[in-house]
Amino acid sequence: MEKVADRPIVMSGIRPTGILHLGSYFGALKNYVRMQEEYECYFMVADLHSLTTHPDTKTLRQHVLHVVSEYIACGLDPDKAALYCQSDVYETSELYFYLNTLAYKGELEKTTTFKDKARQQPQNINAALLTYPVLQAADILLHRALYVPVGKDQEQHLEMARNFAARFNHRYGEIFPEPVAFNFGEELVKVPSLDGTGKMSKSENQNATLYLSDDDELIRKKVMKAKTDQGPQEPNTPMPDYIENIFQLMRLTGNEEAYNKFLLDYNNCNIRYGDMKKQLAEDMIRFIMPVREKAREIRNNETYLKEILEKGAAKSGKSAKNTMELVRKAVGIKYF
Ligand code: TRP
Numbered sequence: 001m002e003k004v005a006d007r008p009i010v011m012s013g014i015r016p017t018g019i020l021h022l023g024s025y026f027g028a029l030k031n032y033v034r035m036q037e038e039y040e041c042y043f044m045v046a047d048l049h050s051l052t053t054h055p056d057t058k059t060l061r062q063h064v065l066h067v068v069s070e071y072i073a074c075g076l077d078p079d080k081a082a083l084y085c086q087s088d089v090y091e092t093s094e095l096y097f098y099l100n101t102l103a104y105k106g107e108l109e110k111t112t113t114f115k116d117k118a119r120q121q122p123q124n125i126n127a128a129l130l131t132y133p134v135l136q137a138a139d140i141l142l143h144r145a146l147y148v149p150v151g152k153d154q155e156q157h158l159e160m161a162r163n164f165a166a167r168f169n170h171r172y173g174e175i176f177p178e179p180v181a182f183n184f185g186e187e188l189v190k191v192p193s194l195d196g197t198g199k200m201s202k203s204e205n206q207n208a209t210l211y212l213s214d215d216d217e218l219i220r221k222k223v224m225k226a227k228t229d230q231g232p233q234e235p236n237t238p239m240p241d242y243i244e245n246i247f248q249l250m251r252l253t254g255n256e257e258a259y260n261k262f263l264l265d266y267n268n269c270n271i272r273y274g275d276m277k278k279q280l281a282e283d284m285i286r287f288i289m290p291v292r293e294k295a296r297e298i299r300n301n302e303t304y305l306k307e308i309l310e311k312g313a314a315k316s317g318k319s320a321k322n323t324m325e326l327v328r329k330a331v332g333i334k335y336f
Pocket of ligand 1: 012
């Protein structure tokens with residue numbers, strides 16, 4: 001296999017079906033920002049994928065531009081990483097077709113995300129929903145990426161991408177590396193929701209999720225509503241989940257001093273959860289406010305956004321064209 005670039009290639013995508021929250025930041029974006037310094041990075045907004053579950057496109061533009069603004073506000077640098085829309089790189093759809101010839105109906109039907117979505121939208125079990133993992137594999141293989149920064153919920157899709165790559169290589173010649181999940185060898189941070197059940201989420205549980213666009217008052221309101229109790233009655237009582245979550249959130253904001261103080265209070269049975277939540281709210285505001293304001297500024301500058309997306313499309317288009325030349329030749333579909 002020929003060497004594709006000087007640095008290992010990283011590729012990841014996010015569906016524009018909701019707005020970013022603290023979980024998206026600590027679970028993904030923070031890693032992206034670190035990766036752009038060391039790797040050749042392609043970060044994409046998966047607008048085509050969103051059509052498999054959100055066929056109504058009235059709010060699509062707004063969501064795409066919102067996500068891109070927040071990417072940049074969180075520290076992604078369009079001069080370092082390619083930031084682009086999936087739909088701008090037409091080669092994706094071409095590779096998707098070739099990979100579809102290597103994907104089996106049976107394995108696609110067995111995919112967990114397909115089964116979940118089919119249950120959620122029984123009136124719209126469309127073929128693109130079934131082949132969602134094939135399109136995702138096309139996104140990744142199009143740049144011959146090696147590393148894909150994603151969470152556990154994407155591991156099955158990634159495994160399928162490896163299988164499609166291996167089948168292609170076996171049938172037509174070695175073109176694709178087999179992509180693996182990558183997060184700097186660290187455990188991915190799970191950001192718990194404020195009500196003690198599950199994680200923060202793009203679309204569910206909005207009152208227990210802190211979005212990067214929430215204003216200060218809303219942040220205070222959500223944090224103050226987080227579930228607590230009367231506090232431990234004996235020293236060294238194990239923490240209930242919902243209390244552990246509040247500590248975990250406090251740790252994420254980076255205020256170690258406050259974290260240690262409240263932990264000590266907890267162990268001494270004199271913790272005041274009201275005070276702890278007030279502190280947490282202020283720390284969250286300190287974190288979210290600059291991102292929110294920067295994202296708003298970028299979102300209001302459509303000329304800049306257009307420029308960024310054109311630049312991203314050009315850079316990823318170049319990489320896509322190189323790969324597709326090789327693919328067409330390998331498949332035997334280039335006659336002259
Ligand atoms: N399926 C991913 C998700 O739901 C989004 C995605 C699309 C993606 N294409 C990708 C992620 C390519 C990584 C690589 O989060």
